[in-house]
Amino acid sequence: MRVLLRTLSPLLGLALAAVGVVLVVEVVAAWVRPTARGLVVPWPAWQVVLTRLSWSERPVVVVSICVAVVGLLLLLVALLARRHDVRLTAPTPEMTVATSPRVLARLVGRTVRESDDVAAATVSASARKVVVRAEGWPDADGGLGGLTDTVRGRVDGLLDALPLARRPRVAVSTRGRKEPR
Known part of the structure; x- marks a missing residue:
């Protein structure tokens, strides 16, 4: 828009x-x-x-x-075309604290990419939903070995640590990377 x-x-x-x-x-x-x-x-x-x-x-x-x-x-x-900010809890009632969806997406993306089993990740975020698409390194047998649970756990941990006024829903999709590690 x-x-x-x-x-x-x-x-x-x-x-x-x-x-x-x-x-x-x-x-x-x-x-x-x-x-x-x-x-x-x-x-x-x-x-x-x-x-x-x-x-x-x-x-x-x-x-x-x-x-x-x-x-x-x-x-x-x-x-x-109004700005869709992500509201945060304010330290006092007289203050209003917000961040942009882009900042939230960067935080989540950086947190997800820090995991050793994540090869690449793209994140889109809004005040209502965070969508993570992660690519992982396949195991020796070709599986992802719980990559979805790992990514969801890292995202949930980050969102719990942030002072969000309303916690967004999290959607995680994973796939294996074709090339070797």
């Missing part, structure tokens, strides 16, 4: 800036030559067309519905 906002914000800003520049150019051109037509925009032709339209005609209704839908979509994007 943040990528959408980071793309949409400059595009809307550039569009508004372009409209502003065209408006300034048209106003200056009208001041310099009051009897001439618009420099970029054909204002007199538009005025003739717009004076014939009433509020109840189809083009006006379609344009207004489109503008309303685009406005509601922008409002929805803005509401959904």
Whole structure:
């Protein structure tokens, strides 16, 4: 969602800036030559067309519905793009303590990767759920030897040690690495 906002914000800003520049150019051109037509925009032709339209005609209704839908979509994007912090218990009631999901994912990932039987791990975290995907070194018989329990135990230990206001659910998936140790 943040990528959408980071793309949409400059595009809307550039569009508004372009409209502003065209408006300034048209106003200056009208001041310099009051009897001439618009420099970029054909204002007199538009005025003739717009004076014939009433509020109840189809083009006006379609344009207004489109503008309303685009406005509601922008409002929805803005509401959904809020920051999703992971709340921590505060030392005093007057304080609010939070961390980002990225920091929580890095902590969990570092803890999981410290285990000797974990070859690699990827972690994604939110305030509600921590998802760990770990790759382990296979045993001599080709099995993982309880890697899931080891990873889950390390993650549970870390989450118990952190002062989280609400403990997220933990989902662990493991697989064996194909190459030898």
